[in-house]
Amino acid sequence: MQEIVVSNETVLNKAVLVKLNEQVNQLDTVIVGKILTGDLLSDIKNTKGDRPLNFFDVGIPGYTGRIATINERQLSEASGFNPGLGSSGYGLGASVGFTPIINAISGRTKMLKRRVKIEQKDGLMHSIKSRLGKDFFASNPLDEDKQMDFFYFCSDDANFIKYCKNQNDFKVLVFLRMKYKQYLENIKP
Structure with missing residues (x-):
């Protein structure tokens, strides 16, 4: 601790x-909050707290x-058929608004169906790539810059959905192996 005497000279000099x-104070260990081990299962058990509320908790x-x-939502809106709407006791008891008719005539519904199909194929392709890609390329070598191109090549196959959707990994790997041989033939100089 230091004491300083303030004199007239100090005031004049400002x-x-x-x-x-x-x-320097050095501490051995500092623990702030809970100790996390890195093992998610044990860390979750050691934490306290309530789970977030959901609609079941409040009864809605x-x-x-x-x-x-x-x-998918846009396609549903574009091709909307609403049974019971506009029923007046005549006919089928269902009606179709103008928007779905216009979308069908203009081709918007068809375009949205294509988008949904492409989105599903793309999602399936990325799922297969993340699940099986590393192991597949360990036994079927391919330059890293060509691997994504290979998966797009596979997804362009007309039978991609048939051979890969809801199939076990073995069947998907058989399909990938067949496409791998075709891909190598295609990229030969």
């Missing part, structure tokens, strides 16, 4: 020179199915 002495109905993608 400055005080203070020399600081360095003092909610949707628990798969959430539709933007393209």
Whole structure:
């Protein structure tokens, strides 16, 4: 601790020179909050807290199915058929608004169906790549810059969905191996 006497000279100079002495305190260990081990299962068990509220907790109905993608929602809107709408006791008791008719005539519905199909193929391709890509290329060497091109080549096959969707990994690998041979033939100089 240092004491400084303020004199008239100090006030006139409007400055005080203070020399600081360095003092270092070193602590062995500092623990802030919970100790995390890196093992997720044990770390979750050691934490306290309530799970977030959901619609079941408050007694309101909610949707628990798969959430539709933007393209799937747009397709649903574009081709909307609403049974019971506009029923007046005549005919079928269902009606179709002008928007679905215009979308069908203009080709928008067809375009949205193509988008949904492409989105599904792309999702399946990325799923296969992340699940099986590393192991596949370990036994079937291909330059890293050509690997993504290979997966696009596979997804362009007319039978891609048939051989890869809802199939076990072995069947998918058989398909990839067949496409690998074709791909190598295609890229030969």
